[in-house]
Amino acid sequence: MSAGEKTGSVWHQPMPVWAVAFASVVAFMGIGLVDPILPAIADQLHATPAESELLFTSYLVITGIMMLFTSFISSRIGAKRTLLIGLALILVFAFLCAMSGSVDAVIGFRAGWGLGNALFISTALATIVGAAAGGSANAIMLYEAALGLGLAIGPLVGGLLGSVTWRAPFFGVTTLMAVAFIAIAVLLRVPAGSPQPAPVRLTAAFRALGDPALGLLAVAAVFYNISFFVLLAYSPFPLGFSALGIGFTFFGWGLGLAITSIWGAPLLLRFVKRTTAIVIVLPLIAIDLLIAGLLVDSKPALVACIVVGGLLYGFMNTILTETVMEATEIPRPIASSAYSGVRFLGGAAAPPIAALLAEEWGHTAPYAFGTAAALVAALVVFSGRRLLRRADGRQESAAEQAEAVAIGDAD
Incomplete structure (x- = not known):
């Protein structure tokens, strides 16, 4: 029995696990990393807000498309190679972003x-999960901590x-990713004679979306996700803060998201069913966005709405993904890749629609757009509750619930 198993501590893990956990922190930093520098990029590269918002769009489009095929790829080349290829691509394209001389180049390299x-x-x-000591629940808790830290400090x-x-x-991401690449290449070893994963069909994710509940x-x-990225990607512009001020604001957002996704959502689900929780939290998100739009000229009010939004989105990230x-x-990997790709x-x-709405009708319009999107999402779930009875009726083990929390944050 390993040390981790003897003590039952999440912190007693072999070095390969710490290498992947460190890389996870850096990878999830990339989601919110550009938020504080969007106004500076728009100003120094002579781009409109709508053009600078495409840094999010190009990143998310390619991430979404690839998510539909990642289970197919990793089942054929193995986990370690998939991890290293992913890290190498992040490293190269982060460096190219840093060296870019135009907003179009940064947009392309973000893709x-x-x-x-x-x-x-x-x-x-x-x-x-495969490399950790102490059981899958401890391993997943470590992954939750890593990605929560990445979302908060990005x-x-x-x-x-x-x-x-x-x-x-x-440049900072490039350096950290180089460290993570070397650590995983050296420390993560595939034991001789390990069974190969069962090959996943190329069309598996698309077929999964044909299931009525998953669809x-x-x-x-x-x-x-439209409402999510209205708040995350557009808010730096009406805030009008320096890069440091925006960074601290969205640190609060990310910290709130991590807290409620890891601890808040499981607590709420002790009292209500998953679909009930969804139709409660989504209207609260809509209200938060509506208040943000109405009070957008008040910097303290907007900051408060952003932080409260982080708390609410943390609940939803976990609960919606558990439902999926x-x-x-x-199978969970296929369902997750299909759902994540579309999401x-x-x-x-x-982001670009929000910026275009603001150019036409002012800073309130993007938040009204996000409010409407959150309400539509609530209506879709409420109207299809009969299709989701299986998700409401099944009780998970602690390890399964922890896994859903981790996947929810990752998505």
């Missing part, structure tokens, strides 16, 4: 970054480094 991120995050959880690091130059956060949840996720995982008999594609549309 390459999204490709690497899809390969990495779709494989990291399974790798940690905007903060972006703000700290971005206060020097908008290029600095990209309904995918539609809801499109609108949910339990609504059908489709990321929905989020990709939100």
